[in-house]
Amino acid sequence: MAPAARCLPALVGSVRAGFPSPAEDLGAQAIDLTQVLITHPQATFLLRARGTSMVEAGIFDNDILVVNRALQPRHRHIVVGVGECEFTVKTFTRPPAGIRLQAANPAFADIVPVPGQSLEIWGVVTAAIRQFVA
Amino acid sequence: MYALIDGNNFYVSCERVFRPDLNGRPVVVLSNNDGCAISRSNEAKALGIRMGAPWYQIRPMAQSHGLVALSANFALYGDMSDRMMSLLAAWGPRQEVYSIDECFVDLTGMPGELTQHGHHLREQLLQWLGIPCGIGIGPTKTLAKLANVIAKTAELQPGRYPAHLAQVCHLGALSQEALRDILAATEVGDVWGVGRRLSAQLGSCGIHSALDLAQLDPAAVRRRWSVVLERTVRELQGVASIELEESGSGKRQIAVTRSFGQPVTALSDLEEAVTVFASRAAEKLRRQHGAAAQVLTYIRTSPFRQAAQYSHSSVVPLQRPSADTAAIVRAALAGLRAVYRPGFSYAKAGVLLLDLQASSVQQAEFGFDADVPVHPQGGRLGKVLDRLNRRYGQDTVFLASAGLGGARRVWSMKQEHRSPRYTTCWKELPVAHA
Numbered sequence: 001m002a003p004a005a006r007c008l009p010a011l012v013g014s015v016r017a018g019f020p021s022p023a024e025d026l027g028a029q030a031i032d033l034t035q036v037l038i039t040h041p042q043a044t045f046l047l048r049a050r051g052t053s054m055v056e057a058g059i060f061d062n063d064i065l066v067v068n069r070a071l072q073p074r075h076r077h078i079v080v081g082v083g084e085c086e087f088t089v090k091t092f093t094r095p096p097a098g099i100r101l102q103a104a105n106p107a108f109a110d111i112v113p114v115p116g117q118s119l120e121i122w123g124v125v126t127a128a129i130r131q132f133v134a
Numbered sequence: 135m136y137a138l139i140d141g142n143n144f145y146v147s148c149e150r151v152f153r154p155d156l157n158g159r160p161v162v163v164l165s166n167n168d169g170c171a172i173s174r175s176n177e178a179k180a181l182g183i184r185m186g187a188p189w190y191q192i193r194p195m196a197q198s199h200g201l202v203a204l205s206a207n208f209a210l211y212g213d214m215s216d217r218m219m220s221l222l223a224a225w226g227p228r229q230e231v232y233s234i235d236e237c238f239v240d241l242t243g244m245p246g247e248l249t250q251h252g253h254h255l256r257e258q259l260l261q262w263l264g265i266p267c268g269i270g271i272g273p274t275k276t277l278a279k280l281a282n283v284i285a286k287t288a289e290l291q292p293g294r295y296p297a298h299l300a301q302v303c304h305l306g307a308l309s310q311e312a313l314r315d316i317l318a319a320t321e322v323g324d325v326w327g328v329g330r331r332l333s334a335q336l337g338s339c340g341i342h343s344a345l346d347l348a349q350l351d352p353a354a355v356r357r358r359w360s361v362v363l364e365r366t367v368r369e370l371q372g373v374a375s376i377e378l379e380e381s382g383s384g385k386r387q388i389a390v391t392r393s394f395g396q397p398v399t400a401l402s403d404l405e406e407a408v409t410v411f412a413s414r415a416a417e418k419l420r421r422q423h424g425a426a427a428q429v430l431t432y433i434r435t436s437p438f439r440q441a442a443q444y445s446h447s448s449v450v451p452l453q454r455p456s457a458d459t460a461a462i463v464r465a466a467l468a469g470l471r472a473v474y475r476p477g478f479s480y481a482k483a484g485v486l487l488l489d490l491q492a493s494s495v496q497q498a499e500f501g502f503d504a505d506v507p508v509h510p511q512g513g514r515l516g517k518v519l520d521r522l523n524r525r526y527g528q529d530t531v532f533l534a535s536a537g538l539g540g541a542r543r544v545w546s547m548k549q550e551h552r553s554p555r556y557t558t559c560w561k562e563l564p565v566a567h568a
Contacts (some may be wrong), residue, residue: 042217045557051568059568067566070262080566085155085528087566120154 037127045123047080047087054078054089056106058098059128065089066124081111082120089125135248135271135380136278139222139255140236141215142286145173148214149204151264152556152564164189167393168205168550169275176290201482205552211235213379213557217263223432225255230378237471238275240378252302271304275376276369279326280344281305284316295319317345317370329365332359344370388426389482390415397436398480404433404470409535411485412466417523419487420516427489429462431469436481444480446473455491459516462487463535 038044049063057078065080068070075077079092081101088102089110099119101111113119141147145163150156160177164170170188171178179272181199186371196203212562215234223229241248259267268289268565269344285292285303288295305313323333325344330452341347347394365375390411398404408431419426432447448470450465465487482512554562 040262042221046563047566048563049568050565054568062568064563067568069264082154083567087154087564089566089568122154 037066040068040070044068051101053105053108055105064129065125066127068126069123071124073121073124078125080122082122135241136275137239137241138270138278138282139267143173144177144235145211146175147265148211149553163204163206173213203551205549207553209555228378249304268377269302273306273372274369274374276326277305283324318343322347377527388415388418388487393482399472407483408466408470412463413459415487416462416481419457424490425457426487427455429465430486431466433480433483435478444478448472
C-alpha cells in the first residue's frame with residue numbers, strides 16, 4: 001500500500017449504529033467566555049477589586065476586574081491608576097472636565113493630580129466579573 | 135536579518151509591573167532559597183551589587199540604602215515570559231526562544247524599516263506588559279547579540295556609543311565605516327561566545343576589540359583556536375554561520391533541581407523531594423511532546439558548610455523512551471537509592487531527563503516483554519494528571535511517594551520574600567482599591 005493511502009481523516013466521536021448525534025456535523029465550538037472578555041491575551045491581567053468607591057459604576061467589593069493594558073485610556077473609561085503604593089480603580093476624565101480619577105460613590109473624593117505630578121494609568125478595566133456561587 | 139530581543143533586568147522588571155512603588159528603588163531578586171542576587175535593577179547595579187552577590191553580604195544595604203530583596207517568583211516570570219515571547223513571535227517568520235527573557239527572531243522578508251519597527255515593538259512591550267527591553271538587529275545571530283549589548287550600553291552609559299543606538303541598535307543599517315568604528319569601540323569579551331578565559335587569551339595575542347577579532351582570517355582561527363571561534367569570526371564578518379533553533383525542536387535536556395530549605399539527612403525525605411522533581415520534569419517533558427531515555431539523579435551536600443562533603447549522581451536508563459510520570463519517578467528513585475549514603479547533610483538534589491526525543495518516535499524491543507505497558511506520552515494517566523494539575527493548581531494530584539507535607543516538608547524551599555503569583559494563582563490576584 002502506498003504511504004499516502006494510509007492517511008485516513010481523523011474521526012470525531014465514536015461510530016455507532018442508530019441515530020447520529022446532530023452535534024457532530026456542525027463542527028461548532030462551545031462558547032468560551034474568554035473570547036469575549038479577553039481580546040488582547042498578552043496585555044490582559046485580572047485584578048481583584050477591594051472597596052466600595054465604584055459601586056455606582058457596577059464594581060463591588062471582591063469583583064474580578066479584567067484589565068487591558070493595550071487600550072489607550074479615553075474619557076470616562078474605568079481605569080486602574082497607580083496610587084502612591086497601590087492600584088486604584090476609578091473613572092478617568094480628561095479636559096475640559098479636568099484630568100482626574102473619579103469615584104463612583106459620593107462618599108469618596110476624586111483623585112486630582114497636583115500640578116507637576118503626572119497621573120499614571122496602568123490599564124483600562126473592560127469588565128467586572130462577580131461570582132455568586134463558586 | 136536577525137533580531138535579539140531581551141527584557142532588561144527581567145525578573146526585577148516583572149516584579150515592578152505589579153509593584154509600581156519599586157520604581158526608582160534598588161531592587162534585587164534572589165535565587166532559590168534566598169541565596170544570591172540573580173537579577174538587579176539599575177539602581178542596585180549603581181550600588182555596586184554584583185550578579186551572584188550572596189544575600190548575607192548585601193543585606194545591610196536594606197537598612198542603609200533602602201535595598202529591596204525579593205525571592206524568585208518563577209510562576210510570575212514564566213507567565214510574563216510567555217506573553218513577551220508570543221508577542222515577539224509575530225515579528226518574523228521564525229523565532230528561537232533562547233532563555234526565559236531573550237529570543238532571536240529571523241526577520242527575513244519583513245518589509246519596512248527595521249529600526250523603526252524595533253522602536254514600535256519596544257513601545258508595545260512596555261505598554262502591554264510593562265517590560266522594558268533592548269533590541270539588537272544584525273545580519274547574523276552573533277551581530278544581533280552584539281547589537282543588543284550596544285543598545286543597552288548606549289542607554290546606560292551615554293557617550294560610549296552614538297546616542298541613536300540606544301534601546302534599538304541595527305548594525306545592518308550602518309555604513310561600513312560606522313560599523314568599523316562601533317566594533318573597534320567594543321571589547322572582544324562582549325562578543326557572544328567569547329568568555330573571560332578566551333578573551334584573556336585573545337588579549338595576550340593583541341586582539342582586544344571586536345574589530346580585531348572580525349579582521350582575523352577564519353581558517354587561521356580554526357587552526358589556532360577552534361571551529362567554534364572560527365564560526366564567531368565568520369558571523370562577525372556578516373556571514374551567517376549559526377542556525378536558528380526553533381522552539382519547536384524542544385529542549386535537549388530538562389532539569390528540575392532545588393536547594394533545600396534546610397539540610398536533609400533521611401532517605402525518606404530525599405525520596406519525597408526526588409519524586410516531586412521527577413514528576414515536574416515529566417510534566418515539562420509531556421508539554422514539549424518529548425520522551426526521555428535516561429534519568430539522572432543527583433544529591434549533594436553544601437560546599438559552603440564545614441561538614442563532610444558528598445556529591446554523587448547516577449543515570450538510570452528507561453526501558454523505553456517515555457514521558458510517563460510513574461516510569462520516570464521509578465528510575466529517579468532507583469538512582470537516588472544507588473547514590474544515597476547515610477550520615478551526610480544533603481543541601482541539594484536534582485533530576486535531569488536526558489537523551490530526549492520526540493514521543494512520536496517509538497522503538498519497541500522484539501518480543502521479550504510484551505507485558506510492559508507502552509506509555510510514551512505518559513498514557514491516559516499522564517494526561518489526566520496534567521489536566522487536573524493545570525486546572526486546579528500545581529500538586530492537586532501527585533504520586534504518594536512525594537509525601538503529604540506540602541510546604542511543611544523538611545526539604546521545601548526557603549522563600550521568605552516571594553511576591554504573590556499575580557498571574558497564575560486565583561488566590562493571589564493583584565488588588566485594585568475601589
